[in-house]
Every structure is written in C-alpha cells, then in structure tokens.
Amino acid sequence: MKSIIITLLIGVLIFFIFDKSKYIGDKPIIVTQTDTIYHTDTIVKTKRGKDIPFEIYRVIEDTFTDTITIIKDYSTIKVYSDTITQDSSKFYIQDSIFQNKILSRRFQAEIAYKTITRNNYIYQQEKNDIYLGFLGDLRRFDNKVGLGVGLGYYMPKKGLILFNATTNQYSLGFYKKF
Helix, strand or coil: CHHHHHHHHHHHHHHHHCCCCCCCCCCCEEEEEEEEEEEEEEEEEEEEHHHCCCECCCCCCCCCCCHHHHHHHHCCCEEEEEEEEECCEEEEEEEEEECCEEEEEEEEEEEEEEEEEEEEEEECCCCCEEEEEEEEEECCCCCCEEEEEEEEEEECCCEEEEEEEECCCEEEEEECCC
16 A cells, blocks of 8 residues: 555656746736827817918909909909818818908818827736545445545646545546646
8 A cells, every 4th residue: 555655756756856847937927009090180170360460362354354353353253272281180271252352261170199008917927726625435335434634736738637545445546627
C-alpha cells in the first residue's frame, strides 16, 4: 500500500520536474481599443440688411442697354450664394440684394469634428492553481463506502491533474479542455 502511494508521488514529481511549462509572471495583458465618432453641428444665423454695413455695387458693362432693363434689374431681388468647404466642414453664405442694398444675409455652418476614445482593457494571465477537496466513493462489488481527499493541479493551456485517495482506493487522472 505504501509502495503504491510512494510510486504515484514519485511519478507526479517526475512529471512536474520534466514539465516544460514556465512561470509566466504576473504581467497583465493590455488590449487597447480605439473608437472614432464623427459629430456634425449646424449653425444658422440670419441678419437683416440694416445690420449689415456694406453696399453692393454692380459694374455695368459698356454694352448699350435701355432704361427699362436697368430699372427692372434694379428693382428685382437677387439671391447670391457661396459655399466654402474646409476639411469636412461646410460654410454657406446667402445674400439677398435689392436696389443695390443687402436685404438679408444668411450664414449656415455645418461643422464636422471627430471624437477619439481609447480604452485600455487589462486582463490577468491565468496561473497554475492547486485545489484540495474532499470526496466519497462506493465500491460496487462489496458495497463499501470510502471517504478521502483529492488534490488537483491546474495548468493553463495544458490541463488538470487529479490525485485522489480514499479509504477504498487511489486514483490519478489527467483532464484536457477541448
């Protein structure tokens, strides 16, 4: 009986001595995740003509035009618009002109900006663990109940070794995760 236990313990010790697993230390695994979120804000401002200090002058070409065309052109409301694009932002300017004066000016800005967030996730690496437990068994051929202790050694990425000793029997097992 003692020789079986000693043989099993020597076998377990030889297994651990020649095992190629190394101590991996307590260095955590750091995973960095970067997310970019794009936002767009729209700003619209309108001013009346009396608030704008500028007047618009139109250059008339040397071509001959009659008075009716000039008066008609002078008394119609004209709308001029301009778009300025910088990076991914857009700026719109729209002027309404009547009788060489600005009736209103509309400014619209679509400002695009991005938000970058970085998250660091820290994971601890698995370590070798030793488990101690209590167990019971029943031998079927003589119906004897046995009580005992069990010892388990967990090795990450390799498996689990169990050694159990009860009053009825001894067992040694190796379990591998699929």
